[in-house]
Amino acid sequence: xxxxxxxxxxxxxxxxxxxxxxxxxxxxxxxxxxxxxxxxxxxxxxxxxxxxxxxxxxxxxxxxxxxxxxxxxxxxxxxxxxxxxxxxxxxxxxxxxxxxxxxxxxxxxxxxxxxxxxxxxxxxxxxxxxxxxxxxxxxxxxxxxxxxxxxxxxxxxxxxxxxxxxxxxxxxxxxxxxxxxxxxxxxxxxxxxxxxxxxxxxxxxxxxxxxxxxxxxxxxxxxxxxxxxxxxxxxxxxxxxxxxxxxxxxxxxxxxxxxxxxxx
Numbered sequence: 001x002x003x004x005x006x007x008x009x010x011x012x013x014x015x016x017x018x019x020x021x022x023x024x025x026x027x028x029x030x031x032x033x034x035x036x037x038x039x040x041x042x043x044x045x046x047x048x049x050x051x052x053x054x055x056x057x058x059x060x061x062x063x064x065x066x067x068x069x070x071x072x073x074x075x076x077x078x079x080x081x082x083x084x085x086x087x088x089x090x091x092x093x094x095x096x097x098x099x100x101x102x103x104x105x106x107x108x109x110x111x112x113x114x115x116x117x118x119x120x121x122x123x124x125x126x127x128x129x130x131x132x133x134x135x136x137x138x139x140x141x142x143x144x145x146x147x148x149x150x151x152x153x154x155x156x157x158x159x160x161x162x163x164x165x166x167x168x169x170x171x172x173x174x175x176x177x178x179x180x181x182x183x184x185x186x187x188x189x190x191x192x193x194x195x196x197x198x199x200x201x202x203x204x205x206x207x208x209x210x211x212x213x214x215x216x217x218x219x220x221x222x223x224x225x226x227x228x229x230x231x232x233x234x235x236x237x238x239x240x241x242x243x244x245x246x247x248x249x250x251x252x253x254x255x256x257x258x259x260x261x262x263x264x
Contacts, residue, residue, distance in 0.1 A: 102263030106135040111257025113152045121205050122244035122251025128153035142185050148178040157208035172208035176218045177201045191228040203244045216246035226261060234261040
């Protein structure tokens with residue numbers, strides 16, 4: 001036992017050296033996140049073709065045979081292309097204006113004539129039915145110039161013949177040639193053209209008795225209207241005041257009637 005005690009130090013087992021402690025891993029440091037860049041704003045819509053001051057961008061004409069996914073909208077079994085852009089505005093001053101209906105006219109007239117006041121032979125002594133015609137040129141839509149002629153019985157004279165048993169009625173006639181008159185039209189629209197006019201010319205009186213024809217002057221003032229019944233045809237109503245200067249007398253006359261006019 002003593003021997004074993006002596007040998008014990010020789011057989012002491014040396015404990016293994018402790019392993020070095022592992023180095024701690026570095027702690028990752030997270031950098032602060034940068035703010036995200038703002039998303040780009042959508043592009044402004046293209047200007048409409050009819051935007052004032054901007055012209056429409058040129059575009060390729062649509063293909064009417066394309067499929068709906070290519071910009072053509074299906075209606076039923078056929079494709080309908082979108083409408084083209086609106087044309088640019090046009091200045092009203094560039095629009096051509098045609099002349100109005102009735103630049104020139106020719107009318108036939110039927111009228112009734114009667115006395116107002118004054119002395120014969122300028123004043124008629126009977127109410128009579130007469131006729132006439134007139135023509136003219138419409139210089140502007142509101143003014144025209146014309147000339148006219150009218151004729152009607154002016155007086156009646158009874159004459160006994162042979163032994164006085166027979167009575168013959170003789171009539172004297174007044175003819176008026178309005179060398180020129182100026183006609184003003186009312187600025188209204190529609191199928192009715194109201195007007196007034198003034199003019200004058202020569203008067204010719206053929207007496208019922210066997211006397212020479214007398215020549216004098218005449219002036220007139222008229223008012224009336226023309227109603228369009230066709231593209232170039234009018235029916236009119238008129239009234240005239242007339243003063244005849246005949247054989248140193250003045251006779252005042254009224255006339256009223258209808259006319260049928262042709263216009264071109």
